[in-house]
Amino acid sequence: MTPAAISVRSVSKRFRLTHERYPTLKERVIHFGRVPSEDFWALRDITVEVPDGTTLGLLGHNGSGKSTLLKCIAGILRPTTGEIGTRGRVAALLELGAGFQGELTGRENIFLNGAILGMSRKELARRFDEIVEFAELEQFIDTQVRFYSSGMYVRLGFAIAVNVEPDILLVDEVLAVGDEAFQRKCLDRVADFQREGRTIVVVTHSPDLVRKICHAAVVLDHGSLVASGDPREAIQVFREHLRRTPPRARPGEPPPVDDRVRVTSVRFEHPGMPGRAYLEPGESLAVKVGFEVDAPVDDPVFTVMIYDAEGTLVHGSSTASESVALGHVDGPGEVTFEYAQVPLLDGEYAITLCVTSSDGAFIYDWQEQRHRFEVRDSQRNFGSVEFPVRITVDKRSARHPAAG
């Protein structure tokens, strides 16, 4: 068994929130050195092990402590109690291009930033061309960085960070930058890292990203660990926590009421029923969602998302996107999503269901990939999408042209 690359042992982090800061001597004297403060525990007794060569996703909402945990692992913050062990060189991508000096050229910044990340000048000189090439900045490398566009800035930052050959890479949602081609390149690089057996920790609030690239996930909520382990289960917990802490509740609004609308049943219907439990490619499918209400609501929105086995969203639609208004709802009912044909190939597909208020401020119910259906292909096509295909062959013999 390989020892863990990162081991976080009962780590807590306390921030002292001062209601008013008295940073100058005069103000301190006036207040007799007492600064009214309140303890705020950003992390409470977190224990996480990241085995060597695996990728961990840290999921949580804003203020859940996920970034604080990442900063503690990176060594930017020190835990108040507990300890964190890391093995090998750690590179943290909290902000791409942190530490760039605007006055210096790209070339000079590569050496400076590389040194910050713990690389020697010799190593950097060796990797210089690779970094420049990856950042696609050959033309501008001797230009002062302050003239760079934000895209160029970020590209250079990422290029340096991934070229320092870290044993542990810590990423804080910076992958969502740059144009699409560069994003692709970044994800490829992360995949390379995974193949090379490096350890990665990604902080994100995108479950899709976690599903795609992580071996394990940890969910934080208000500084406490609420789930840890398999990404699928973690995402389910994360989604269900989301329901309890609505992301868009504004101050002054009435507190959201839970469970006003509850999904009570989900049924699949397709033409092959009841003879076979699976779908054939191109068949129609109906998803019938039964619900009950505890208190009347206006215009709830039902959303159904279909995911493939890798966790890629294949299709998503909602009553809002299809302009179906439910109006005033004060009793049980059923919403049916009818797909005229499901052009999917072999595989198991999962459905995520959610019911929200029309402005998205309240989440009444969220069932993350609890319901599954299966497609079996009687033909022998492969892939995930079914296209009607007709193959014709036009054969001519080269040896006897006249014999046709």
Add this chain to the structure above:
Amino acid sequence: MTATLPERPTRLSTARAGLWERLGAIWRYRELLVAFTRTELKVKYKNSVLGFAWSMLNPALYLVVFYVVFQLILGSGIPSFPIFLLSGLLVWNLFSVGVSAATGSVVANAGLVRKVALPREILPLASVGAALIHFFLQAIVLFGAIVIVHYEVALAYLPLLPVALVALLLFSAALGVLLAAINVQLRDTAHFVELAMLAWFWMTPIVYPYGLVAGKLGPHAWLYLCNPITDVVLAFQRAIYAQVSYTTTVNGVQQVQQILPPGADQWWYLWHLGIVIVASAVLFLFALSLFGRVEGNFAEEL
């Protein structure tokens, strides 16, 4: 998984890092110290036509001003005044520029401190490092003056210079690290340092000779030597300026004016520099431990 696995160093992050751990981290990041020093210099003179010449112009201008005021207007009568002044001023510039820059270094690099893990002591140390480079540039001015006027330095005392420089660097670094840490929580520090430096300058025998003050203090002259910068300045003046006293004629009576401590040989200077080095080393360790105590929260405080 990888063959290099056992070689990878394990780092343990707890609530507070020990003193040796901090010293070790500084040593491991020595290349970064050099890089930061280089950056500080590069950024300072980027887009300026004269560039590093500015570093040399500063003591040259001081020289002109003090020469006019002290020699021509006040008539202090110190022979070879430019050499005397520059030997002390170089020392002073390293100290004051280094410590002032170090004080604000952590706050000035807030972006870095908040987002990147590195031993933050590197920041004030790099400020002192940049001041050291300026010191060498300014030394060129002094060296040029010595060559041009064929000035005779005290060869027997020249080995004191590296020792004095070590004492100066150690003291500046210690004070710089200490003040940088305090400045994060108490932003008055930077302003305080600015004023303190002004007073300190006049408490150090740079534009006036040591002998003048020591003579007035009489048996309490040792008090004056408690200022570590005085000990360093005296060593520089002894080695480079090399005139211990001079005679003037006041109302037809010949008078001997002391510039440097009378009857002080190499060992006297070495002893005093030794005390400064030991005291600075202690202060440096104290500064590191204080820095370490507050450093864990820098990322939030800024």
